[in-house]
Amino acid sequence: MSHIICFAMQKGGVGKTTTTLNVGVELAQQGAKVLLIDIDPQANLTSGLGQDPASLKYSIYEVLLNSSKGVEFATVSTSAGVDLVPSTLALAGAELELAGKIGREFFLREALAAATSYYDYILIDPPPSLGLFTVNALAAATSVIVPLQAQAYALQALPQLEATIGLVKKLNTGLRIGGLVVTMHDKRTALSPAVERQAREQYGELVFNTTIPLTTRLAEAPAAGEPISKYAPDSAGAHAYEALAQEVKKRYA
Ligand SMILES: Nc1ncnc2c1ncn2[C@@H]1O[C@H](COP(=O)(O)OP(=O)(O)OP(=O)(O)O)[C@@H](O)[C@H]1O
Numbered sequence: 001m002s003h004i005i006c007f008a009m010q011k012g013g014v015g016k017t018t019t020t021l022n023v024g025v026e027l028a029q030q031g032a033k034v035l036l037i038d039i040d041p042q043a044n045l046t047s048g049l050g051q052d053p054a055s056l057k058y059s060i061y062e063v064l065l066n067s068s069k070g071v072e073f074a075t076v077s078t079s080a081g082v083d084l085v086p087s088t089l090a091l092a093g094a095e096l097e098l099a100g101k102i103g104r105e106f107f108l109r110e111a112l113a114a115a116t117s118y119y120d121y122i123l124i125d126p127p128p129s130l131g132l133f134t135v136n137a138l139a140a141a142t143s144v145i146v147p148l149q150a151q152a153y154a155l156q157a158l159p160q161l162e163a164t165i166g167l168v169k170k171l172n173t174g175l176r177i178g179g180l181v182v183t184m185h186d187k188r189t190a191l192s193p194a195v196e197r198q199a200r201e202q203y204g205e206l207v208f209n210t211t212i213p214l215t216t217r218l219a220e221a222p223a224a225g226e227p228i229s230k231y232a233p234d235s236a237g238a239h240a241y242e243a244l245a246q247e248v249k250k251r252y253a
């Protein structure tokens with residue numbers, strides 16, 4: 001059975017997509033079978049893997065609207081070694097289409113049922129807003145990893161996410177927080193280490209030892225359509241995601 005991990009935080013631009021992509025690629029490089037799910041109309045995960053969201057035949061859109069068909073028909077393999085269910089800008093419209101349907105929270109879970117016996121990890125990248133896509137992601141997941149941007153007010157967004165997870169537990173009783181990872185850590189500032197310290201005091205062992213540094217290489221890689229391990233293999237960002245993937249593997253073993 002797969003570990004189904006949703007990288008969630010109800011805040012934009014904290015590193016959800018970057019972390020889903022690079023942890024996924026690293027896990028695959030370390031030998032795991034990995035499926036990435038882009039369930040965000042921004043389609044950043046899709047384009048970050050070098051796929052053009054406008055030219056793909058099928059996407060998560062068709063998966064959600066035909067959930068009994070599974071995900072295989074919409075899955076593409078990528079040169080980064082991970083499989084991907086891509087997103088498309090048209091997904092934005094699907095939220096309204098889905099809103100009136102019975103069982104609307106469970107379409108992704110239903111669609112993933114067969115894939116869970118094949119993949120070791122299924123990583124889901126939701127949008128920052130708490131809409132039907134995020135609820136589908138959380139209802140399908142077995143755990144949540146929270147990216148915590150090492151900036152002011154970072155920890156203030158956490159109670160909101162915890163409340164959401166509490167609500168989603170009514171749909172998905174097994175859902176748990178698998179960990180917190182500090183992202184965009186800038187050790188030249190006083191703020192980043194302070195946020196990290198506070199997170200460790202408050203959440204202890206849940207916080208991964210590895211922190212992800214703030215580096216221009218990580219900001220540049222998506223435009224090249226490449227994971228950091230390919231774009232800048234010897235960079236601090238590449239080493240950090242490699243270490244984080246090792247920790248994830250150990251924690252979920
Ligand atoms: N460690 C980092 N150092 C520098 N830039 C980063 C880092 N991580 C992510 N970025 C950049 O910051 C921006 C936001 O990151 P990302 O897209 O991963 O966040 P997100 O939480 O998925 O955003 P959204 O909520 O919009 O989906 C992107 O341009 C990304 O390339």
Ligand SMILES: [Mg+2]
Nearest residue numbers: 016017040044
């Ligand atoms: Mg994103």
